[in-house]
Amino acid sequence: xxxxxxxxxxxxxxxxxxxxxxxxxxxxxxxxxxxxxxxxxxxxxxxxxxxxxxxxxxxxxxxxxxxxxxxxxxxxxxxxxx
Numbered sequence: 001x002x003x004x005x006x007x008x009x010x011x012x013x014x015x016x017x018x019x020x021x022x023x024x025x026x027x028x029x030x031x032x033x034x035x036x037x038x039x040x041x042x043x044x045x046x047x048x049x050x051x052x053x054x055x056x057x058x059x060x061x062x063x064x065x066x067x068x069x070x071x072x073x074x075x076x077x078x079x080x081x082x
């Protein structure tokens with residue numbers, strides 16, 4: 001009789017552990033993994049969206065750093081402070 005009770009108890013506990021694993025642990029792991037993958041995708045999208053801005057900033061800096069684009073104080077059209 002005690003073997004039967006122990007067997008039924010083990011069966012109920014086994015089904016309970018399996019249910020917790022299937023309906024709690026695996027969906028929770030899926031949510032965590034999908035959030036991580038989504039975060040990586042969003043980070044990559046942010047980097048890709050920054051490329052035009054970086055190209056524009058590099059172009060502006062390139063043109064501003066040319067020697068011909070600088071005006072020295074001796075070549076000002078109006079004197080400073082007058």
